[in-house]
Amino acid sequence: MSRIPEGWEAVIGLEVHCQLSTQSKIFSGAAIAYGAEPNTQACPIDLGMPGMLPVLNVDAVRKAVTFGLSVNAEIARRCVFARKHYFYPDLPKGYQISQYELPIVANGHLDIELEDGSTKRIGITRAHMEEDAGKSVHEGFQKSSGIDLNRAGTPLIEIVSEPDIRTAQEAVAYLKKLHQIVVYLGICDGNMQEGSFRCDANVSVRKIGAPKFGTRTETKNVNSFRYVEKAIEYEIERQIDVLEAGGKIIQETRLFNPDTGETRAMRTKEDANDYRYFPDPDLLPIVCTEDYIDAIRASLPELPEAKRARFVKDFGLSDYDAKTLTSSRELAAYYEAVVAASGAEPKLCANWVATDLLGALNKMSKGIEESPISAEAFAALLKRIADKTINGKIAKDVFEAMVAGEGSADEIIKAKGLVQVTDESAICAAIDDVIAKNPQQVADYRGGKDKLFGFFVGQAMKATQGKANPDALNRLLKERLAG
Amino acid sequence: MSLSPEQVRQVARLARLQLNPEQVAPYATQLSNILQMVDRLSSADTANVSPMAHPLDMVQRLRPDVISEPDRRDDYQAIAPETQDGLYLVPKVIE
């Protein structure tokens, strides 16, 4: 998995910018919907117009605290906003309102699973609230760039990890876990294409055993898990090549090019970064009381890890199935609703949801929230298996029909006459017919070719149009074949 | 503390101010005088004094998360030096 050459190790820390899914901006009442016409969601506050003042969005704070509690972090009882200064056209005020010395979240951690099944703890140094910048548009202009400030002022938390990560794969595992949590919490829509969840990777390399970290580079805004992996791998290889050739790593900001899979040094923001942070005098300290924090803690949803453990324990699922079914909050809720409403075996429900339903959704490129079959409707199908109205094989057909929108499970069963045959005389008649039509196979079976049993099951099932109760059919077939 | 002309140029660069060359020397003198006046601050004993960022002993008030600002792009861009297709224009940004 790792392409790091013998004797070297990489040291990786990630900074994740996570857009908080509020209605309005962090310091203004402008909307933050993605994809609007340029500058139609930028009010005078976002445009940095003279005399404009920020007022903090209550929901941004609540979401930041929610995040902190979910990664076992400390929530600052008092935190402040600071101004971070640099000149850039997507930064209308000439400073970004961020947090510096006193962030709202500090000292958390996240346990990630490695490929060998072991877990590794990644420290979360801090997470602070800040406003997003706007965007520069380069296409369609000759000597100019266009500035769109719709995104300026969108609430972010910047989540900074400890340099605990050693490989690109660990980085991806950490990111995926973080992504899953913020989406679970409902604090971020997690859309990486739209930039709702972005990652900057700080990478350095050193000889194993070296006492100090090497010089690091920062690769900016890598917007998919795959690109993160590629960008880090490229950067590790590049740095080792430079060092092995006797060169030095320059501390710099780099950009990943998805087309080439390479990173390159950025040409702007070249100024010695002197951000001149100081407390924003337009904003006062944010105080989080114990009661406030406790109330948020009490309203935290069950996180994937806990849910997964509960599914294993309460439903007797395999860890694999439990992991699949808890991969999103909506899927887990769907599964639990199916179990509750169907009264069927949780394991049976798990198989159906994880294999059949997800398989079908996958084919349609749909998420669980867009499923054509509601949890209640799906439960009705499983109920008919549990009460032996239909068998599993028929149930697959019913399911297909449900996906095709032909109605509810019961309607389809009734319309197609699929009710399971449990009348033993009818099954016996079918079996006798099969035995009569296949004398050679009967002889072979009786002569010791046990494998032919499946053939008889298939033939008998066919004769009942698949409707025979499989248990009864098996038992009766065995009796008859025994002669 | 006094500022050399070179330091004045550096600070002006950080503040994105183009200075005429003939302004640099007088600025250096004036800024040095101001800093000398300001240097008196070091005479104060501020051990165990917490910095005061603000005269108000209040905490930040929070705004409800509602959209209250309509789109008024045309009004806002009416005073912009250069726009095209709703975008503010600047000389090409090279990243």
Add this chain to the structure above:
Amino acid sequence: MHTHSLPELAAGLREKKFSSRELTQHYLNRIAALDGDINAYVTVTPERALAQAAAADALIAAGKAGPLTGIPLGQKDIFCTKGVRTACGSKMLDSFVSPYDATIVEKLDAEGMVMLGKLNMDEFAMGSSNETSYYGPVKNPWDKTRVPGGSSGGSVACVAAGLAPIATATDTGGSIRQPAALTNLTGIKPTYGRVSRYGMIAFASSLDQAGVVARSAEDAAYVMQAMSGFDPKDSTSVDRPVDDLVSGLGHSIKGLTIGLPKEYFADGMAPGVRALVEQAIETLKGLGVRFKDISLPNSPLSVPTYYVVAPAEASSNLARFDGVRYGHRAEGAKSLGELYERSRGEGFGAEVQRRIMIGTYVLSHGYYDAYYLQAQKVRRLIYDDFKRAFADGIDLVLSPTATDVAFKFGDKSDDPVAMYLNDIYTIAANLAGIPAMSLPCGFVDGLPTGFQLMGNFFSEARMLNVAHQFQQATDFHKQWPTEFAS
């Protein structure tokens, strides 16, 4: 009409002795005739004013008038006014027609007041003489060879010359009080957070506060009452009811204790000013006020503290002026860096550039602790001095407002430090956030001076009461510069 007080104007309007349109036209005529020389207004808005006056007359006719309905005023050009250029004394904003109103503009409009125009000021309120304005200096109506003080030079000159009955102003380090003292006016800077800063172009956010300059404490009380109050659009606005400033004016001030800080009466004050301030103290004693010598030991560090905190905040607040979204943009810039440096180099005047550079320097890496952090700590010491004094039973603190009467143009403009020392008595109130005001106390060789009252947080009513009682016993504030009286 222009010698009337606000209550007299309100009575005249109510009793139909004159309409708001007539009153407004009277002031517009005076501005046309007299302001060419004074330069108090950078923008006169006759159409807007007459429309507001007509609306006010309708309200008056309908019996729906408040105490300020139909009364004209001048707005300092630091307050954003929708559809009217708001230039803040700077070339940078010469083209800035604000798309929104400042909260105080909205509030005074809602009271039915009539805005005559926008008033000249030092560029971005940085200055003590109104010599840094892009629109040229403002002349002191008492002596046109002298400065009116600053930064609210246009505000004081227009009221002193009778070009508006009252004007708004702002005060970051003395910009209301020092010019009021130099032009024989009453000027009040309320408690930090009392008046909304929304739409007021920021100089130093933790120090800036809006107030008024008026012909009397009573006039000031009426407009302060209307300007004050909570604004959800300003995070630093205080959510607390506004005291009744007007009805509090008539209280007896007998038995009040006023502190005289020895640091404010040390050397450095012109003898003529000292004599007049001491005479004012005697007048107040005659009204039953007790005086007590106190010490505010850290006040000598106010000026150095201010000249770290204010430029630091200013360098940050003025970073938004980059020629991209509004304001001055250099022609033909080939690169982004050139656009920024030239737009800002051309758009800002020398004093603003000096303060941006000082502020940038004190916040920069390696200097932050020695300058900015140390200044914030000394700021607390200065604040604690006042807290202690008020806790010790001092009701108000009295001091001179300015070291001397108005100086001549050019006297201090080449020496920033000498200019900064103009604010030696006024800065501490901004650092501490407490309310302060200046009121007239006499003349030195025909030039006015004033004294300062500083109060505890939210003691505007008490301060105005003392000032009003003083003005009942004196007539300094009723004096006019001869040229403008008639």
